[in-house]
Amino acid sequence: MKEMSKKQMADAEKRHRNGDGNPLGANSEIARKLKQYYDELVSDHVPDRFAQLLSQLEQAEPAQKKD
Amino acid sequence: MAAVSQSFKTELLGAIPSLRAFAVSLTQNADRADDLVQETLVKAWDKHESFQPGTNLKAWLFTILRNEFYSQMRKRGREVQDSDGIMTARLAVHPAQHGQLDLKDFRGALEQLPEDQREAIILIGASGFSYEEAAEICGCAVGTIKSRVSRARARLQEILKISGEDEFGPDAISAQVTGSNAA
Numbered sequence: 266m267k268e269m270s271k272k273q274m275a276d277a278e279k280r281h282r283n284g285d286g287n288p289l290g291a292n293s294e295i296a297r298k299l300k301q302y303y304d305e306l307v308s309d310h311v312p313d314r315f316a317q318l319l320s321q322l323e324q325a326e327p328a329q330k331k332d
Numbered sequence: 333m334a335a336v337s338q339s340f341k342t343e344l345l346g347a348i349p350s351l352r353a354f355a356v357s358l359t360q361n362a363d364r365a366d367d368l369v370q371e372t373l374v375k376a377w378d379k380h381e382s383f384q385p386g387t388n389l390k391a392w393l394f395t396i397l398r399n400e401f402y403s404q405m406r407k408r409g410r411e412v413q414d415s416d417g418i419m420t421a422r423l424a425v426h427p428a429q430h431g432q433l434d435l436k437d438f439r440g441a442l443e444q445l446p447e448d449q450r451e452a453i454i455l456i457g458a459s460g461f462s463y464e465e466a467a468e469i470c471g472c473a474v475g476t477i478k479s480r481v482s483r484a485r486a487r488l489q490e491i492l493k494i495s496g497e498d499e500f501g502p503d504a505i506s507a508q509v510t511g512s513n514a515a
Contacts, residue, residue, distance in 0.1 A: 289457045298438040303458035306353035322377045
């Protein structure tokens with residue numbers, strides 16, 4: 266029991282120290298779910314339309330003089 | 333007008349996954365999100381000369397995307413939600429079960445947040461921006477971002493019925509699990 270509370274205190278201290286870095290608390294359920302939610306969105310397959318769009322924009326640029 | 337450099341184009345391409353994630357977080361709609369990203373890319377391309385090399389391109393792009401989002405909302409005649417005036421209308425449903433919070437429930441809870449709180453907690457808690465960068469992106473004071481993040485967090489906890497989770501929750505649960513396995 267004593268050991269456990271020691272560990273908890275250490276963890277809390279660690280969180281406190283990192284507190285400024287992650288305002289949500291690195292180990293909080295909210296912080297983890299938020300990350301999971303967002304990472305899933307970021308890793309979603311990017312449709313081709315965006316690469317095509319950039320190529321179109323590039324081709325549409327007026328011819329440039331090299332300088 | 334200077335040509336768009338190859339490296340700028342490469343960086344734009346690289347930023348697309350983050351832009352899409354932010355756009356979905358704002359719009360809560362995949363199709364609208366992709367239209368928003370497309371608009372953002374076109375705008376960024378046109379305005380590329382106003383980007384200062386060496387500064388944070390991702391933050392610059394997020395700013396464009398966010399401005400576009402709010403200007404579209406205004407055009408649609410939709411009132412931008414003001415979190416101060418919002419009632420805790422819809423109540424949530426599924427209590428978090430022993431820290432095992434379902435992602436679907438989380439998504440639903442996030443959707444209930446007012447836009448300003450949702451974007452703040454996403455920028456800070458997920459996109460990895462500092463308070464200063466997030467304030468710049470949202471065109472507001474750092475203190476405003478801080479208070480939106482903390483209100484967003486409190487609201488999510490309320491909706492998801494998580495309370496006082498941070499200090500002992502996960503530890504206590506894993507201790508319990510270990511204990512019962514040992515028995």
